[in-house]
Amino acid sequence: MNFKLNISQAAPTEGVATLTFDFPGEKINKLDSGALMELKAHLKALAKNEEIKLLVFRSAKKAMFIAGADINEIKDLVDEEQTYQTIRSGQLIIDAIANLPFPTLAVINGACLGGGCELALACTYRIATDNPKVIIGLPEISLGIIPGFGGCVRLPKLIGLQGALQLILSGKPVAPKKALRLKLVDHLYNNALEEKSVADFIERLANDSFFAKGLIKRHLKSSKKITQQLLEDYRLGQQLVFKKARMDLLKKTKGHYPAPLQALETIAKTINLKTQQALEVEARAVSKLAVSEISKNLIQLFFTSEALKKETGVSDAGIRAQPVNQAAVLGAGVMGGGIAWLLSKNDIPVRLKDIEWDAVSKGYQTAALYYWQMKKIRKIKDNQIRVKMNHLAGTVNYNGFKHIDLVVEAVVENMDVKKAVLAEAEAHLPDHAILASNTSSLSITEMAADLKRPENAIGMHFFNPVNRMPLVEIIPGEKTSAQTITTLVQLAKKSGKTPIVVANCAGFLVNRILITFLNEAALILEEGGVVTEIDKAIEKFGLPMGPFVLADEVGIDIGFHVAKILEQAYGERMQVAGLFTQIFQEEKLLGKKAGVGFYQHKAKKMSYNEDLDKIIQTYRFAHGITATTFNSEEVVDRCILIMVNEAAKCLQEKVVKNPAYLDMAMIMGTGFPAFRGGLMKYADNRGISKICDRLNELTDLYGERFRPAQLLVEKAKNKEKFYP
Numbered sequence: 001m002n003f004k005l006n007i008s009q010a011a012p013t014e015g016v017a018t019l020t021f022d023f024p025g026e027k028i029n030k031l032d033s034g035a036l037m038e039l040k041a042h043l044k045a046l047a048k049n050e051e052i053k054l055l056v057f058r059s060a061k062k063a064m065f066i067a068g069a070d071i072n073e074i075k076d077l078v079d080e081e082q083t084y085q086t087i088r089s090g091q092l093i094i095d096a097i098a099n100l101p102f103p104t105l106a107v108i109n110g111a112c113l114g115g116g117c118e119l120a121l122a123c124t125y126r127i128a129t130d131n132p133k134v135i136i137g138l139p140e141i142s143l144g145i146i147p148g149f150g151g152c153v154r155l156p157k158l159i160g161l162q163g164a165l166q167l168i169l170s171g172k173p174v175a176p177k178k179a180l181r182l183k184l185v186d187h188l189y190n191n192a193l194e195e196k197s198v199a200d201f202i203e204r205l206a207n208d209s210f211f212a213k214g215l216i217k218r219h220l221k222s223s224k225k226i227t228q229q230l231l232e233d234y235r236l237g238q239q240l241v242f243k244k245a246r247m248d249l250l251k252k253t254k255g256h257y258p259a260p261l262q263a264l265e266t267i268a269k270t271i272n273l274k275t276q277q278a279l280e281v282e283a284r285a286v287s288k289l290a291v292s293e294i295s296k297n298l299i300q301l302f303f304t305s306e307a308l309k310k311e312t313g314v315s316d317a318g319i320r321a322q323p324v325n326q327a328a329v330l331g332a333g334v335m336g337g338g339i340a341w342l343l344s345k346n347d348i349p350v351r352l353k354d355i356e357w358d359a360v361s362k363g364y365q366t367a368a369l370y371y372w373q374m375k376k377i378r379k380i381k382d383n384q385i386r387v388k389m390n391h392l393a394g395t396v397n398y399n400g401f402k403h404i405d406l407v408v409e410a411v412v413e414n415m416d417v418k419k420a421v422l423a424e425a426e427a428h429l430p431d432h433a434i435l436a437s438n439t440s441s442l443s444i445t446e447m448a449a450d451l452k453r454p455e456n457a458i459g460m461h462f463f464n465p466v467n468r469m470p471l472v473e474i475i476p477g478e479k480t481s482a483q484t485i486t487t488l489v490q491l492a493k494k495s496g497k498t499p500i501v502v503a504n505c506a507g508f509l510v511n512r513i514l515i516t517f518l519n520e521a522a523l524i525l526e527e528g529g530v531v532t533e534i535d536k537a538i539e540k541f542g543l544p545m546g547p548f549v550l551a552d553e554v555g556i557d558i559g560f561h562v563a564k565i566l567e568q569a570y571g572e573r574m575q576v577a578g579l580f581t582q583i584f585q586e587e588k589l590l591g592k593k594a595g596v597g598f599y600q601h602k603a604k605k606m607s608y609n610e611d612l613d614k615i616i617q618t619y620r621f622a623h624g625i626t627a628t629t630f631n632s633e634e635v636v637d638r639c640i641l642i643m644v645n646e647a648a649k650c651l652q653e654k655v656v657k658n659p660a661y662l663d664m665a666m667i668m669g670t671g672f673p674a675f676r677g678g679l680m681k682y683a684d685n686r687g688i689s690k691i692c693d694r695l696n697e698l699t700d701l702y703g704e705r706f707r708p709a710q711l712l713v714e715k716a717k718n719k720e721k722f723y724p
Helices: 033-047 073-074 080-098 115-122 151-159 163-170 176-181 192-207 208-219 226-232 236-253 258-270 273-291 293-312 335-347 357-376 382-388 414-426 482-492 511-526 531-541 547-553 558-573 578-586 609-620 632-652 659-670 681-685 688-702 710-718
Strands: 003-007 016-021 054-057 064-066 104-108 111-113 125-129 187-190 325-329 348-355 392-395 406-409 434-437 456-462 471-476 497-503 599-602 605-608
Touching: 003 033, 003 293, 016 033, 016 335, 033 080, 054 064, 054 192, 054 547, 054 688, 064 104, 073 293, 080 115, 080 273, 104 115, 104 192, 111 115, 115 151, 115 236, 115 482, 125 176, 125 192, 125 456, 151 163, 151 236, 151 414, 151 659, 163 226, 163 258, 176 187, 187 192, 192 208, 226 236, 236 258, 258 293, 293 659, 293 681, 325 335, 325 414, 335 357, 335 382, 348 357, 357 382, 357 392, 382 531, 406 414, 434 482, 434 578, 456 511, 471 482, 471 659, 482 497, 511 531, 511 558, 511 578, 511 609, 511 632, 511 659, 531 547, 531 632, 547 558, 547 599, 547 710, 558 578, 578 609, 632 659, 632 681, 632 688, 659 681, 681 688, 688 710
Parallel strands: 016 054, 054 104, 064 111, 104 125, 125 187, 325 348, 325 406, 348 392, 406 434, 434 456, 471 497
Antiparallel strands: 003 016, 456 471, 599 605
């Protein structure tokens, strides 16, 4: 049983029915097919009860109203017509709430998302807790679908067209205060006095008709400003709003994500229709999306994200993380300053050490810049910045390190330097202190070889810029303890990052795979490719930037240095492209940070570096290369399939726990397009047999680096997928 019904027989709430939702056996409430059928039966019976004057929807879960529909059921939908019938059934049940012969109230005590929000929208009134951690919204876009239980129809009518588009097209939920400003809810109650506050509101709503009518008047058109009325209540204004929204969406998504465009089209079609006609249009739209490959990819990523939230990094559930009350960062460059910012943001006092005060000041500048960027988007206030910055303490010595729980090393990517710095730091630390390296490619086992406490040594690889990149690779060395691993996994989660534990191999996971992509692009360029055309082909595939734009952003020197480490580790299949070597070592091009690389960078403008043409032509002539033309399909196959192949080798070697975690790492660490589901999901969708066939063709054309990984060959032979 999901719902418990109670009808009050005593004044002053006589005739008030309360339907309390408590999904059995779980921490959340969700509207699966069983819950919807049970709700339907209750609504049918209640509609016939002439004694009821108000129906209240409540949740028995703490800080949880309704999290939405059952995503597992959405995942299993494969037939469009069957999906339509399922959606229409749910729509009609929710619509029955709006058609009851008495008013209804949703008491939102916690997360109110998706179908849960649509249930609340069907109610006459909505009140919410003032708890700022509660979220309310329609995040269906993130799953590759659109609101399907009336959200596209009711939300524009309730809060206005522009507000509705903002919520639905972004998929981002809002906190209660903003929900009140948007008129998504009618009232906020005191969370600390929940029962009394809610009871008082219900009593007043049930007995004070003037008060009840006043709540409804908040949503009348007359309350809109003149400009809002012109844009939202007249067809010409609506057309302008839709046109602008479409332009913004195409600029943001480049047309790769159909759901937001479909949501916009659905709202445009239904904005002036009657509810029943509008619901029919909405159901057809969501049915088409729900069975699409893109939706299935995004749903899989949702499940992967949920699984990662539960990860501890170790197999023994009894291992507990040790507290990290104070930290230090060694090296105050851009990465060091960014890591110090992250720790201070999470209220961990941190000492930022370098060998000179000028260097320390640059670390402070990085932290201050990241706080300024937060302030610019209204994520933090000046007084909060002052408090957070006070957690930072610069130093050029080891004073105070006897109380440090965690040190993160972020010095130059050189094994000898890192080993010396870590050994020096260890001598000033308490025995329990963790020594983490932010290395992007070097062996943690080798780095810890000379330490007295190698069990405390570990890799903690942040991606640049720290304030924007969500991924952190956690790399245990040969002797790293389970407690050290789980401590950093928990710390990364607390800091708002997604930690993924990977094996200690050259390049670890993300850089090992990514370098093959960058190197292959350089080889295509050697052979006759064009920088801008290669970048354009990869961006059209869905990556946020092409390989040469990326190389400029990361720094050609950094990319080259990591590529050389991988060449030493993996040999001929990762031999650095000769042209790449020429551009860095001979031409001294560094990329964006120096103003010139594959592109010229001036202010915020970027243009192709035409001086490269002569460099490339000279290189080809010197090496007897006759330029070949490549179409976009060839560019994509070479750049993407080389990554698929290397990713399969990583899975063979157990560098990462499973294909899903690998896919999430590549999406979060490189921007691999989420709509494609990740590298291994892309391989599944394209067909592993077809991938192997194409890799064999590329092997014949370009060499052994394309020889299909044994894991790919086995899966093709057994007709298996990475995602069963």
